[in-house]
Amino acid sequence: MNTYDKNETLVLHADKEWSEKEGTASPAIYYSATFMAKDAAEFAEMANTPRHSKYYTRYGNPVHDRVIEIMADLEGTETALVTGSGMGAISTTLLALLQAGDHVVAQTRHYMGTAKILDEMLTKFGIEVTVVEQTDVQEFEKAIRPNTKLIIIETPANPTLIVTDLEAVASLAKQHDILVMADNTFASPLNQRPHDYGVDIIVHSATKYLGGHHDIVAGVVCTSNELAEKIWNVHTAIGSVLSPMDAWLLLRGLRTFPIRMERINENALALAMFLEGQEMVEEVFYPGLESHPQHELAKSQMNGYGAVIAFSVKGGYKETQKFVSSLNLTQHAVSLGGVESLVVHTAAMWEGALNEEQMKTAGIPANFVRFSVGLEHIEDLKKDVLQALQEV
Structure with a gap:
């Protein structure tokens, strides 16, 4: 992870190693579905390296890696993943970390896409969901069960702008060895960094502030290396892939x-x-x-x-x-x-x-x-x- 005093510098230089390798002032667009290996040994290494940036674009792409460098630094996490949409980031993360018999605690007010997943999709896979009033941390605590695996929050919430106490919820979750996932789309990493308060997974619809020009649909997951690999394994199977062009447009948006x-x-x-x-x-x-x-x-x-x-x-x-x-x-x-x-x-x-x-x-x-x-x-x-x- 790079360290810069100011975010204006970070978004311009966190991925500078790629610029030095490419020798270009503007990032190159790797518009290729697949990448060539020089021999069988290199191909085997590429095929068996998780999140390799030059194997197959569903697994990774150099432009993805540049976005990942910046987003991990902005959110203060070890790493990040990019997806084809914000809902792709949320649904892939939920499917990667939950299984039948698990229990989720969620807040009352969520983006409508997230609400539909919680209300309709997870139950199909035998995952129980309890919805609580997000302004009262005690409600989160009351909802916790022995099989609770995840607390999912969104703050400020869409569209009512109700605020959830990040530190209190994360602290409660740590006491029970439960993961916390926060949708940080409405705040952005410049206005709020949930990881600083103990949140494990931060998701974004990068379609919004991060892209900033209403011309892409994209998602980001910021988290630890360990959790990112679990999520990536499901991501490659589901295929919520961000195209190289949209990744490049997201990278350009991040600069400003x-x-x-x-x-x-x-x-x-x-x-x-x-x-x-x-x-x-x-x-x-x-x-x-x-x-x-x-x-x-x-x-x-x-x-x-x-x-x-x-x-x-x-x-x-x-x-x-x-x-x-x-x-x-x-x-x-x-x-x-x-x-x-x-x-x-x-x-x-x-x-x-x-x-x-x-x-x-x-x-x-x-x-x-x-x-x-x-x-x-x-x-x-x-x-x-x-x-x-x-x-x-």
């Missing part, structure tokens, strides 16, 4: 990640404060606001609070739909953490994926908006939001 994140944090906090002062806004949820019920916890484990603001528009479904439709500057699209601001009417987005009970559990009312703040000038964002609120 710290600079983008600094601006996004500033913009989002300013817009959240602006929204709190608007008559047509019922409530604003953003961990950086003092009004957030877990602001002190967020401040203790986060360096910044990210792009996503959740808020409720006065009225109901129709009023919220009118507000979202009246925005001119902000793009109407899913995802988050990119250079452009994005907005979704959360109830409209998820009503087809989650049933009524799941929507209720996820805390998604009809007038809920999820706004991902980008790099536009803050005054332009405020102006656009204001005119849209006036249309309601």
Whole structure:
């Protein structure tokens, strides 16, 4: 692992050994499914070396390795893996570490894809799941059984921005020899490092902040060498492979990640404060606001609070739909953490994926908006939001 004082330097130089070997200022793209060996002995070595970067791209690729170097350093873990999507990272990790008869403790609010895996997929394999209120660490403790193998958390949670106490959950898990996996997508490794608090596995949808330009779908798992090899063995069987081109685009996105994140944090906090002062806004949820019920916890484990603001528009479904439709500057699209601001009417987005009970559990009312703040000038964002609120 490389050590740099500042993340801006880390993302540019953590993979410099590859640059020196390739002799290029810009990283090479190894767009090859398979790699040649010079003789039978070398082929045998390549075939039998886990995570070899020049054997077969489902197993690894030099561009993957460059991303891995940077991501492991950013999260402070021994190593990392890349996958074809954030859900690929989550599902592969769960299948690698769990088996029939195991028990998982999960929090109430998760990304809808994760929630569906917990509700529907794991039970098919004989794995039990207990869902608890994530704001109360005692609820995690009460749910632990002799066969509990994993606690899975997400903080801040999508889309409600509820915060989970990383240190308390990790400490509890260590007492019972249980692994902890944290989805760090909504925070990013610049705003929060779960491994510093004892979390064993950190997953990301690299589609979001890490890529940063809404042009790739990718996932990352950051963990120890031992766990990474277990996950990699399942990964090669399932085949959630990140293409060399998407890995290269992710690598390019990482180069500007710290600079983008600094601006996004500033913009989002300013817009959240602006929204709190608007008559047509019922409530604003953003961990950086003092009004957030877990602001002190967020401040203790986060360096910044990210792009996503959740808020409720006065009225109901129709009023919220009118507000979202009246925005001119902000793009109407899913995802988050990119250079452009994005907005979704959360109830409209998820009503087809989650049933009524799941929507209720996820805390998604009809007038809920999820706004991902980008790099536009803050005054332009405020102006656009204001005119849209006036249309309601």
